[in-house]
Amino acid sequence: MTHDAFSRCHPAVNFLFFVAAIGCGMVIQHPAYILAGVVCGGVYFCLLSGRRGFARIGMLLPLPILTAVLNPLINHRGKAVLFLVMGKPYTLEALCYGLALGGIFLVMLLWFGCYSAVLTSDKFTSLFGSLIPSLSLLLVMVLRLIPAFTRKTKQVLDARRAIGMGAEQTGSLRQKLRSGMTVLSALTSWALEGSIITADSMRSRGYGCGKRTSFRLYRMTGRDWVLLILIGGLFSLVILAGGTDASYTPVMKAAPLGWGFPAYCALLLIPTIFELKEAAAWHISISKI
Amino acid sequence: MKKSTFFSLLVIFLLIPGTLLLGRSLPGRWYYLTATAIVVEIMLPFFAAFESRRPQARELVILAVMAALAAVSRVAFVFLPYFKPLTGIVMLTAVAFGPQAGFLTGAMAIFASNFFFSQGPWTPWQMFAYGIAGFLAGAVFHGRKKWQNPFVMAAFGFLAVLLIVGPLLDSCTVFTMLTTFTRESLLLIYGQGVPVNLMHGAGTAVTIAVLGKALLKKLSRLQTKYGMLEGNV
């Protein structure tokens, strides 16, 4: 559960932002844009997950280097041949392309990491609850059952261990497999019995007696509308202004940066700025006490 | 014509070609976004059909239970870390309840379980791959009592994972990692996936062979007792 300022906005705002950020991040391979994505995504990711965020990013950083090294082994196009590997040219262009590709992948991982933290299941279902009522109900039911089943499985494993029927005591692969299957099938029976009670509980509370409505946990405020328009505006500007073209193989070339680039940076910085602004406001209000 | 059929036709003949056309006009790595969009679009008719049917309480609960079971199943195999029975359970659910229910179970299982790990660019691909696993098993075996021999189903499961589900999961990597689509580079990526897919397929086959009979019995007992999920394929 995150408590940053942007997470507290309406889910529609969050969703539109991630559609824009991830959509652009996926498609645009202009090096400047990729760099902007890595920086902005990284900063927001760290804001969201604190110290663990740094460690995570540290783990991800070798990724672009890896793709950079590997890509020329597959892609042999390009003029600046560095050396030959197994008779095939290893080119600078392909190396750069690999680096860019790793960058894109990094950008997406960062934004998806933020997405997972910000767009919780609550927000997802309240966004799509009225569009796909049955599916979103199905989703929240699965989300309830997953932790319950996990706990139950651990209980059964523990219980069996304490009567000398545990799997680690019995060794061989075959026995481990059989023991796991026994637990799984016990879990299945237990779950299916439970399903009858759950279904009863649903019908007893009127499920299926008419059209459903959904509880609104989040409300759109004026601020949310402003943000929504801002994100939408910047997103269209990035697309319409162009200047995002770049290619690496066979020839490296990138379009000169236009109005789209500052718009892109502004778009990506929205959550960070939002958080910093609120943090500042909070400190000021505290210092007044 | 049923509303959901009409919607499927709409998706296949309008939405997907439209996406392709639009995708071409995008700059840069358009094929990545387009491929992902198409994967999502193929799933839409399944979801729409489910919505338009207004599922009953028991149907909803049983799908939720099977999806959650599939998602959690590997916890029972803590001592065998590479063993993942998810696909096997999805396929068995599909055999019992039909291709559409199978598709939903697979897609929902992985989507929900990603809420506990992380959503990523792989999410739609995973949903589609596991959904298709369910769809195929349901389409082949559902309602054909004679074919439902555990070993036949296990063999089918193994092949389906090796040839379809696994490569679909690898496709996400293809679109993320490749800069050229030559036969050589494609072979490399898909080839690298083969050992993992073999393992995955074996896990699926073992799950179906061992659990198949008992699970199908349990499910069909529920089905006859409550008349669930009847007459929708």
Place this chain on the structure above:
Amino acid sequence: MAHFHIENLTFSYPGSAVPTLDGVSLDIEKGEFLLLCGRSGSGKTTLLRQLKPALAPYGKRQGEIFFDGKPIGELTSREQAEKIGFVMQDPQEQIVTDKVWHELAFGLENLGCDPAVMRLRVAEMASFFGIQDWFHREVAELSGGQKQLLNLASVMAMQPEVLILDEPTSQLDPISAGDFLNTLKKINRELGTTIVITEHRTEDIFPAADRVAVMEAGRLTFLGSPREVGLALRRSESPLFSALPAPVRVYYAVNKEGRCPLTVREGRAWLSEEFPQGAKENALTEPACREPDGEAALVIKECWLRYTRTGPDVLRGLSMRVPRGSLFAILGGNGTGKSTALRAVCGSVKAYRGSIEILGKRQRDYRPGELFNGCLSMLPQDPRSLFVKETVLEDLQEMGADQTALEETAARCRITELLLANPADLSGGELQRAALAKVLLRKPKLLLLDEPTKGMDSIFKAEFAAILGSLCREGVTVVMVSHDVEFCAEYAGIVGLFFDGQLITTGTPQTLFGSNSFYTTAVSRMSRHVFRNVVTAEQAAALIKRNREEAL
């Protein structure tokens, strides 16, 4: 007009020759609090489900039920959802969604309630039930008591006229159960909702009910005020008498007729009247305790344990010594670390300091697998976790014992008739005995039990205690963790009080409960101003009788 008018209702399940309900006639008034008593299998649940059309089981039904003067079959599914609320036994499975707020709103969403109205109603319910603090929490993080309260609140959010509850507290510990029942009383008193409840823990609920109905084998045998029913059960010498609150049992153990006390307060007043100058004989001689010289089956020394590196200590220097062949009960509130202590003995969690010695050998000196083969076994809190097969017999066979051993154990645990049943179909008490049988097939010398009496009625408890007693006589050591003060007072050899990760004190039930003023049995609380160390109804009755004889 009665709220529910049940007329000569007979019901049988498909394929069953004996009707589950047999000519039941009952009027339930508006705003009434009706308690329905009966053993498991007496048809209580079936009767309750007949009152809620969405849950009515399939089967052959004769007779009529009227709700507000209308045949109940004519209610629309919407009306029955809105007007008749139903809370079931299992706290966990009734919950549909993953978040507390969503669960509260679920019923209203189904009714297509307007979002603004829904917001208000959900807010109202959250405040009434004190749920505000965990409104945004995941359902998975809640305790059993909170889950059941959430189930109640989400039914109440639909503002039903009647609330039907089927053993709602049988899965809860006594403190959460007490909270739950108090909330029910509040609902009945402040909102005027009609309440129909079945319950086998009658201590709290029996005095609070307006009327009590008793069911035996599908028939309604008694109906009346709690006092009338108490007397009637006494007169008919029904086994259900043992399920009544302690003051009633003590009173009728020494008096044939008369107006019995229902609560501890009334019980104290009655005893004060009975002994205006105090009792002449005010204490029982205590049996000699088997401690402390005997050989020890389990010795724990200075155990410290925590689950996460930075988390709080759950065990804080726990030391205890359990003599061989004793029935050792550990009592204590929720979250004091009782269950963790058992898990530490099993080695499922590891203490970071201290030592555990099992049957004279240090825990870590046991080879893997050796500990659980003939030395130590544990019966987990949920006995269902032990059953992995389709029948009880298959489950027992899984343990690899020979046929004669299996039959002997089954006979000893009185489950011979249940061998072919599916574990899922057993009642709480039966399941616990079957689980015990499975565990005993390992022939443990030290048996650990986690909350074994949860969900058992008083008759099952007595049977269960008899089995444990016979085990102890054979030299098996039993250590149980429990919330059930009454059970421990009656049957345990040694009782220990657990608090804040340690065992604070141990002693015989009589000395320990005799000296506690709050954490003790109802009989002790009721009689402590006249008797010194009386903790069970039998002891109280014996002492009263002896005093009366002396007075003659």
